[in-house]
Amino acid sequence: MADRFAEIESFVKIVESGTLSEAARRLNLSLAATSRRLSQLEQRLGVLLVRRNSRHLSLTEEGSLLYERAGQALLAIDDVETDVMRRATEATGLLRIVTTIGAGRTRLAPLFRDYATLHPDVAIHLETAQHATGIIEGGHDIAICFDPPPDSALMMKHLADNPRFLCASPAYLNRRGRPHRVAELSAHDNILVGEAQQEIWRALVGGDTGPRVTLSTNDAELARAWALDGAGIVIKSQWEVEDDLAAGRLEAILPDLRLPPSVIAALYLPGQAEAAKVRSCLDFLARHLRKGALMAA
Amino acid sequence: MADRFAEIESFVKIVESGTLSEAARRLNLSLAATSRRLSQLEQRLGVLLVRRNSRHLSLTEEGSLLYERAGQALLAIDDVETDVMRRATEATGLLRIVTTIGAGRTRLAPLFRDYATLHPDVAIHLETAQHATGIIEGGHDIAICFDPPPDSALMMKHLADNPRFLCASPAYLNRRGRPHRVAELSAHDNILVGEAQQEIWRALVGGDTGPRVTLSTNDAELARAWALDGAGIVIKSQWEVEDDLAAGRLEAILPDLRLPPSVIAALYLPGQAEAAKVRSCLDFLARHLRKGALMAA
DNA sequence: ATGGAATCTTGCGCAAAACGCAATCTAGCA
DNA sequence: TGCTAGATTGCGTTTTGCGCAAGATTCCAT
Missing domain, CATH: 1.10.10.10 (Winged helix-like DNA-binding domain superfamily/Winged helix DNA-binding domain)
Structure with missing residues (x-):
């Protein structure tokens, strides 16, 4: 026809x-x-x-x-x-964002409020979820998460580095002693979160023996609960535990140690790079997360 | 694109x-x-x-x-x-018709009323004009006229034959005598309408001398007025003079003579043959004009 | 865990269609 | 009668849109 x-x-x-x-x-x-x-x-x-x-x-x-x-x-x-x-040039409409960063929501929330103020034509819908899976099924424009696995179907934008610390509860440290050298870690109860941390631990203590792992989980909140409860030493990023550190519920160990930082990244669909609302929001986040926001905390 | x-x-x-x-x-x-x-x-x-x-x-x-x-x-x-x-299959809408048949409007008018009754979805607009020219400019769907000249850009549908008579006013005939043979016509005052009639006259009286033409015009109404006024003999079609004949204002001469009839035809644009309203109207006219309508008069 | 089924994407070759040019035709006008 | 502006149509070229088939991805069942 x-x-x-x-x-x-x-x-x-x-x-x-x-x-x-x-x-x-x-x-x-x-x-x-x-x-x-x-x-x-x-x-x-x-x-x-x-x-x-x-x-x-x-x-x-x-x-x-x-x-x-x-x-x-x-x-x-x-x-x-x-x-x-x-829509390709002017940021307008509804921006649907999903984040798996539970503890970080107190960091993200005010940022999005600022963004919304700056862009009156953009409405923000912020959702939290356990897993970043399903941008497509959930109908989201952007997913913000820690250390996303590489996905050929998704674009990834690095937003900020999130420094990691070793930490434990004061109760645990009082009972088992505060380590002052890396080598002492092998003698401690260590909590492992996820697969990726295994390598960090291994690099830390060296050798092929690995750390002594008492507890392990894939759930960051669960690991935090264990640590708070005095179950051992855990690797946590600043966003996850800054409130606990400030409140004295947790204590940082060997603060001079430079652990590879956790990455805060945004995931989005390839085609969405053309949508102004997505682009402008990602730029905004990268700008405001990188300079100062983390350091100031 | x-x-x-x-x-x-x-x-x-x-x-x-x-x-x-x-x-x-x-x-x-x-x-x-x-x-x-x-x-x-x-x-x-x-x-x-x-x-x-x-x-x-x-x-x-x-x-x-x-x-x-x-x-x-x-x-x-x-x-x-x-x-x-x-619209190609169902007759609907407004049907704009133009006709140059001045005297015949009394014939056409009731026919269109019947058609409109038969096709409630078709509205008829009937216009009269001096010349059939300008179907396109006038925005008409159909033009109805006598003896239209062939036009390669227009379709023509023959609707009916319109018998022709020689006629003159009683006053003229009383003064100059009623011809009973064709040959006598040469001695009469003859009124000529249009170019085409010249040939009819020539065929009638024979020879190359032609008829004696006292008055000629291209305006049918003008010729009718002359004839009514007793100016001479004129060739007229049934539609044009039936009222005059019935009222005795004109008289037919040599009624056995078979003159080539005038043609009542419809003109329309090639593409309009596909429009149901046009097709159905033309069919209706042809049917009702051909059978009986003319003969009955 | 592994293979299979359903789904989308993409490279390639072909065929249909749309385009422009130019010749032709028509109508109005000087 | 020739002239101009506009519309149609045949023809050759180019575009492009299509289907096929191979590849990739995800979900599901064994």
């Missing part, structure tokens, strides 16, 4: 121009093509739309009908297309 | 189907083409419309926007197109 849109578009332009030649000029099209489009439209609909000879044009009743109603519809399509296209 | 209509049509079908494959089936299109149309639409608008991986689809906000508004517009276009297409 021929291009219905182009046919009707040409027809409308012809009606508005009064001549095929003028319509052709406005359409940046040859007169021949314009003429043929009209003929094809008439043939497809099986009805004469424009009475014409070499000098005059006039609409049949069917032509008027089509012009009135289809012309409106075409304008509606143009409107919505430009509306949609504007 | 790509086919905007097909792009959006595919997009809407995808949204409504929930999967590309299903949409492809409904569109009678390959999956590949469907996928590409969506990609092209997104690329043209510069924005991601559908979040997708191999298993799940979900709309972005831009997608929802487009679906709501463009979907409506597409339906509107489908609607008006089917409306217009229906």
Whole structure:
């Protein structure tokens, strides 16, 4: 089937121009093509739309009908297309964000409030979830999480480094003593969170023996609860435990140790890099997380 | 530029189907083409419309926007197109007719009233004009006239034959005598209407001398006025003079003479043969003019 | 855990269609 | 009668849109 849109578009332009030649000029099209489009439209609909000879044009009743109603519809399509296209350059609409950073929500929340103030046309919907899985199923634009696994289907933007510490509860440290050298760690009860931390531990204590692991889990909150309860030493990032450190519920150990930082990153779909609301929000986050926000804490 | 209509049509079908494959089936299109149309639409608008991986689809906000508004517009276009297409099979709408048959309007008027009664969905607009020229400029669907000259740009439908008579006013005939043989015509005052009648006269009286023409005009009404005024013998068709004959204002001469009849014909634009209202009206006229209507008078 | 089924994407070759050019035709006008 | 502006149509070229098939990804069942 021929291009219905182009046919009707040409027809409308012809009606508005009064001549095929003028319509052709406005359409940046040859007169021949314009003429043929009209003929094809008439043939497809099986009805004469424009009475014409070499000098005059006039609409049949069917032509008027089509012009009135289809012309409106075409304008509606143009409107919505430009509306949609504007989203590529102007940040507007609803930005749906999901984050797995439970403890960090106190960090993120005010940031998004600032962003929303700065961009009155963007509405923020912030969701928390256990797992960052399912940007697509959840209908989210951005996912913010710690140390996301590489995913070929998703874009990743590094937002900030999140320094890691060794820490434990004062009760535990009082009971088992405060380690002052790395080597002493082997004698302690160590809590392991996730797979990735195993390597950090191994690099820390050296050798192939590995740390003495009393408890391990994949749940960061669970590990925190153990640590608070005095179960042992755990690796935690600043965002996760800054409140506990400030309140004295946890104590940092060997603070001069430079552990590889946890990465705070945003995940988004490749195509969404074109959406202004996504781009502007990611830029905003990267800017405000990187400079000072973490250090100040 | 790509086919905007097909792009959006595919997009809407995808949204409504929930999967590309299903949409492809409904569109009678390959999956590949469907996928590409969506990609092209997104690329043209510069924005991601559908979040997708191999298993799940979900709309972005831009997608929802487009679906709501463009979907409506597409339906509107489908609607008006089917409306217009229906005109090819169902007689509906306004039928604009022009006729040059001044004296015959008393014949045509009741016929159109009957037609309108028979086709309640068709509204008739009947106009009279001096010349049948300008179907296009006047925006008419049908022109009805006597003996139209052949026009390659117009279709012609023969509606009925309109018998011709020689006639003159009783006053003239009383003064100059009633001819009983063709040969006597040469001695009479003859009124000539238009170019075509010259040949009829020539065939009638024979030879190359031609008739004795006292008055000639291209205006049928003018010729009628002369004849009524007793200026001479004129060739007139039944429609033009039946009232005058019935009222005794004119008298037929040599009624056995078979003059070539005048033709009552309809002119219309080639493309309009597809419009049901035009077709049905022409058929109706031909049927009712041919059988009986003329003879009965 | 591993293989299978369903789904989407993409490269490639082909065929259909749309375009522009130019010749032709028509109508109005000097 | 020739001239101009506009519309149609045949023809050759180019675009492009399509289907096929291979590849990739995800979910599910064994």
